[in-house]
Amino acid sequence: MAHAALDIARGITMIEEKPNRPGSLLKRTAFFLIIAIVCASCSGKPKADPAAGKDDRTSISIMAPLHFPHPPSDEIIAQIEALTNTTLDINWVPDGIYTDKMNTSLTTNSLKKATFVKHTDYIFIKNAIRSDSFWEIGPYLEQFPNLRHLDADILAQAAVDGNIYGLYTERPSSRQGVIIREDWLDRLGMNKPATLDELYEVIKQFTVNDPDGNGKQDTVGLADRNDLVFGAFKTLSSYFGTPNNWGLSASGNELIPEFETKPYKDTMNFMKRLYEEKLINADFAVTSKEVQRDKLIRGAAGVYIGSMTDVQRLSDEAKQINPEARFALVNRIQGPAGYRVWSIPNYNGLYLFSKKAIRTEEELLDILAFFDRSMDKDVANLLRYGILNKHYTLSGQSVVLPEETSQLRVTDVGALYTLMIADLSNPNVLEAAEKETMWELAERLSADNEKFLVKDPTIGLESKTYDEKSMELYKIVSDATYNYILGHLSESGFDEEANRWRREGGNEIAKEFMDAYFMK
CATH class of the missing domain: 1.10.12 (Lyase 2-enoyl-coa Hydratase; Chain  A, domain 2)
Known part of the structure; x- marks a missing residue:
């Protein structure tokens, strides 16, 4: 059908x-x-079965991360189902536990028909892909009017052994930056930081100089979480000049892992200083993103380093507690090598299709048809903006986002963004004439990041050892990094852990990446 x-x-x-x-x-x-x-x-409206009195909707189970406090409203889900002629069973899993839940579903062979896999977790799924657990979808994309126009470069970035298995959600190369309580800066007579030294000073003064004016020393400068990638560490690391996962040696004939470079150690020492001087939450190594965000929202911390687009939710929720709370964004922090910021491939994650849950090619085609239909104008803008005249209005062909519906959009619509395929390049998604100020600024600064990106030279390269052992090897490095920052490991101890990484498979990974890199 x-x-x-x-x-x-x-x-x-x-x-x-x-x-x-x-x-x-x-x-x-x-x-x-x-x-x-x-x-x-085929248009998406339910078709009645005259004999059975039932419709012929396609049933689709989906597992997706929830980045917002609540799943989307039932009203919008019902509209999506009606437009796409589907019955959706979406398992919304809080982002903080999503990786663990996805891995459990994989190991217990209980994946949904469509499962979202984060870019950072994709490496751990490749063995299952090679074991024929997921459908290869590349040969089918040409059959669909929207999917056939997906970006070939992005599909290639996510390919496994040259084959396409996933539909990607799109994102800019880097949204990383610094979110700061602007009202605290004003109260202390400080400017937005432009260098690493100035960033340190802001974090310090936000801790020791009563930035909220309540007469108590009850704030901390930086709130961080147990994530060396999307937390503060990797963004700070790129400011210090660290390569993005791998860098070329001075001779240009060898790939060096980032943690063997001086800028990586400089970053550890910076974080160690913040920890020892109590300028960061003491439990950052075990703090979830939800708790980290809560510190900013409640006014217990004033600096957040990570995705700048988080600022809109932080601002909206902080103002509910303190209407005077204001936030600023900074994406240019000058380090020893100038402006630098790490990047990822242009997909934030992929929807993969389980062969156990999807038994036939016909069923796969119906599910792909749903994702193709979701890129059409009516469905795509419902996913992006919500319901016309309830969540947004139109001015000509431009979307107007009223300030008074801001919180309603967060509650009803926000989570649906994860379902959008290739949204940034989808011509059917309407432009917003009056975007919310903080979101618009975050997007503009993300575009500015394109001018000084630090790219991972191994993107698109294959290393079987990396696919097999990266999880256990990464734990060696992450544990060593945290233990160094917390004062449980000396520099020589850290170096020994780096050597252990090489002995237990790192050397093979480096060789395989180098062979692939120099064969390009």
């Missing part, structure tokens, strides 16, 4: 109209009426 309209479209091209032939108008009218009826059955 997913291809009925496509089949008829092909049939149309085979018909030769003869307008002067008697009865041709009646025949053409009847023919196109048939076409309209069949196309309507």
Whole structure:
């Protein structure tokens, strides 16, 4: 059924109209009426089964991360189902525990039909992909009017052994930056930081100089969490000049892991100083993102280093507690090598399709048809902005986002962003004429980051040892990094852990990446 309209479209091209032939108008009218009826059955509206009294909706189970306090409203889900002719069973999993839940589903062979896999977790799924646990979808994309136009470069970045398995959610190369309580800066007479030294001073003064004016020393400068990648560490590390995962040696003939470089150690020493001087939450090594965010929202901390687009939610929720709370964004922090910021490939994650949950090619095509339909104008803008005249209005062909519906959009619509395929390059998504100020600023500064990106030279390269051992090897480095910052490990102890990483598989990974890199 997913291809009925496509089949008829092909049939149309085979018909030769003869307008002067008697009865041709009646025949053409009847023919196109048939076409309209069949196309309507694929349009996304439920089609009743006259015999059974039931509709023929496609049932789709989905596992997706929840980045907001609540799942989207039932009203919007119902509209999506009606438009796409589906029944959706979406398992919204809080982002902080998503990786663990996804891995559990994988090991227990209980994946949903469509499962979102974060870019940072994709490496751990590749063995399952190679074991034929997921459908290869590349050969089917040309059959769909939207999916056939997905970006070939991004698909190649996420390919496994040259084959395409996932539909990607799109993102800029880097949204990383610094979110700061601007009202605290004003109260202390400070400017937004522009260098690492100035950033340290802001963090310090936010801790020791009563930035909230309550007469108590009850704030901490930086709130961080147990994430060396999307928490503060990696962004700070790029400011210090650390390569992005791997860097070329001075001779240019060897790839060096980032943690063996001086800037990486400089970053550890910076974090160690913040910890020893109590300028960061003491439990950062075990703090979740939800708790980290709560410190900013409640006014217990004033600096957040990570995705700048988090600022809108932080600002909205902080103002509910303290209407005077104001936030500022900084994306340019000058370090020893100038402006630098780490980047990721242009996909934030992928939807993969389980062969255990999806038994037939026909069912796979129906599910791909749902994602293709989700890129059409009506569904894409419902996912992005919500319901017209409830969550947003239109000015010509531009979306207007009223300030008074801001919180309603967060509650009803926010989480749906994760379902959008290739949204940044989808021409069917309307532009917003009046974007929310903080979100607009975050997007503009993310675009500015493109001018000084630090890219990972191994993106798109294959290393079987990395695919097999990266999880256990990464734990060696992450544990050593945290233990050094917390004062439980000396520099020589850290170096020994780095050597252990090499002995237990790191050398093989480096060789395989180098072989692939120099063969490009």
